[in-house]
Amino acid sequence: MSWSADTWDDGGGPAGEIVERFLSGRLTGQEVRAPILHSWQRCQTAGLTPATFQPRLLEDVDYDNILVRAARPVFDRLRTSVAGTSTSVFLSESSGMHLLRVVGETSLHRALDRVCAVPGFSCAESEIGTNAVGSTLLERRTCQISGNEHFSEKLRDFTAVGEPVRHPLSGHVEGVVCVGAPRERANAEMMAAARRAARAVEQRLFELSTEREQALMRRYLGAPGTRAAIAASRSALRDLCRHDRLALEDAAVNMVAQGRAAVAEIPLSDGRTARLVARPVTDPGEPVGIAVQALLLRR
Incomplete structure (x- = not known):
């Protein structure tokens, strides 16, 4: 299974209730990879539990900042390519807040709304647990989070890949492109798509510089x-x-x-x-x- 990966992990994540066994001290051997375990430990330290899920809605959001302006043409193209598929694509800023969302199948809107995967809500790991946006921001590298690797119960039906967006001049991580899908329909193209989209946003950031x-x-x-x-x-x-x-x-x-x-x-x-x-x-x-x-x- 892959945390920072050049190849797609087809494992689908560990077996159910493994987070609960971690919290009760019953986790043994190499049941999860070290980076996932470290993320769960951070979640535990932050006082999170698998059952609590309270994403924060941020106010006074600037939906016309330079990151959004750079990403908007990229996401306009993605809207066509993901139409009718089980894939969703998100742009989040460096705080973990969602800024843009493109959804494939219409039926996915309701499922994503239920987990507050909506512009304006925060995906910071300290608030909703291990996830492809918040954990990518902490790790500063590609993160694939599969099914039960999510700390929160509400996110375990999904698999997602986060790819950092770095400013081409400063190298600063400006945000994350996240590609997700229901875990039973996730596929290797998600990782490639996240990387292509992130590189396209970076190119646009360069074009918007002086x-x-x-x-x-x-x-x-x-x-x-x-x-x-x-x-x-x-x-x-x-x-x-x-x-x-x-x-x-x-x-x-x-x-x-x-x-x-x-x-x-x-x-x-x-x-x-x-x-x-x-x-x-x-x-x-x-x-x-x-x-x-x-x-x-x-x-």
């Missing part, structure tokens, strides 16, 4: 070796645990704030070391930004 920002990004991408370095960084970071990813992101933010070339080595929880390399981006000859590359060193 001309100067776009020019700087193109100059950076055009530098010798840059694209290979980006690919290496993505490969290195893909399977790191949440703690390590946060540590690297914090270190990278500090290096950007320093505004100069620098190298830092960060010890990881599995005994490896990550090397962060910061280098200036110039326009032309004038330093105007800092790019940070991450590499994993061999043990």
